[in-house]
Amino acid sequence: MNTITKIALTALMLWGVAFGQTIYDQFNKAIQNDDTAQMTTLIRQIQASDDVSPDRYIAEFNYYFHISDRSEGPINMSVELPDDEGITIWYTLKDSTGAVSGYIYGIERYDRPTADSGLTAINKGIERYPDRLDMRFGKIHVLGKLKDWQGYTDEILQVIERTKVNNKQWVFPDNTEPADTILIYSILEYEKDLFDQCKLKEESKMQDAVLLGYMRDIATHMLELYPKDIFSMNIMAVTYNAAGNLNNALIWLKKAEKVAPKDVIVLSNLADTYYNLQDYANEKKYLKKIVKYGDPQSKAYAKRLLNQKR
Incomplete structure (x- = not known):
């Protein structure tokens, strides 16, 4: 798992230095030890205080999500x-x-009303601290756990829209990565999570269409923010390929190729799409490009395909 993914998935466990650092340290330890009684005692103290630091909202969010787990x-x-x-x-x-x-x-199961109490808490935190990216990523992570894919998508879109407002000036404690890097790679991971929910079977076609639509919405908004984002162009192509619309997939892959003509993922997707269109001449053309520009593993794979008869 890469660093960016780890950042996205551990956003729930970030603590600051406001009201009684010790109490938040104790709360963090109680969560790690799965000590529900201690967590409950500490969260009541936190809620009874007048603290409105980010730590308060994160602690409440973590508490309710933790006790909602029925897995x-x-x-x-x-x-x-x-x-x-x-x-x-x-x-x-x-x-x-x-x-x-x-x-x-x-x-994996969660009690939704209990988890919703956590979402209410983190929403208050986001309202007070709209540029805390860790809070927003934590919320997205939980919505994914709850399989609330519409809410998941809506929150991702809100992050993208907020990025336009705050000029990419996000606050992410304890992190040294540039905000752009965190945002692009984390949203790519979220797109992958959506795609993983697609079963790509005849009986799941309607559900898949909804999920693929969510992916396109996210990619479209990302391209408004980053017009040369080849990840989002690839995502657009993947959604059309999955839906069987190969010509639309080609349009997006060609756009990606113009931006990154030596990118092996783009070239591989082009070769695959041409293969599915039974356009073997163009498939061969892109396999040769992979041999020219790819890493050793990609080159070996492309060479094997080139040696197969079509």
């Missing part, structure tokens, strides 16, 4: 790959031949 650990087993929402695969079982023989999995 089950790796206690279930199935021969078939589970396809239910909220499933987390813990172990893949294999037989003596190396073939997959089953799965051990857990189920």
Whole structure:
């Protein structure tokens, strides 16, 4: 997992130096130890205080999200790959031949009303401190855990819109990465999370269309902010490819190629799209470009494809 992803996923655990640093240290430790009684005692003290620092809102947010967790650990087993929402695969079982023989999995669940209390707290924090990117990323992370993909998307769009207002001057404590870097790579990860929810099956076509639409909305807004963002151009292409609209995918990949003509991901997506269009001459053209510009692994893969008969 890269540094940016870690930053996005650990945003819930950031603490500052306001009202009684010790109490926030104690609260943080209680969460890490899963000590609900101590957490409850401390959060009541925090809520009874007149502290309105970012730490207060983050602590309340963490508390309610933590106690909303109703997840089950790796206690279930199935021969078939589970396809239910909220499933987390813990172990893949294999037989003596190396073939997959089953799965051990857990189920991720949250009590929505309790989690909503946390969202209410972080919304108050965001209203008071609109440029705290850690708060916003924490909220997005929780909305993803709750499978609230519309709310998830709406919050991402609010982050992008706020970036236009604050001229990319975000506050992100304990972080040394440039704000632009954090924003672009984190939103790319959020786009991937949305795509991972797509099952790309006939029976899920309507649900997939909604998720792919969310991805396009995010990518469109990112391109307004960063017109040469090839990540968002690639995302646009991926959504059209997934929907079977290969010609629209090509339009976006060609735009990305103009910005980054040697980018291997763009070139690979172009080769794949031409293959799916059965335009093998153009597929070959882009495979040759991968051989020319790619890393050793990409070059080897492209060479294997070039040696196959079409």
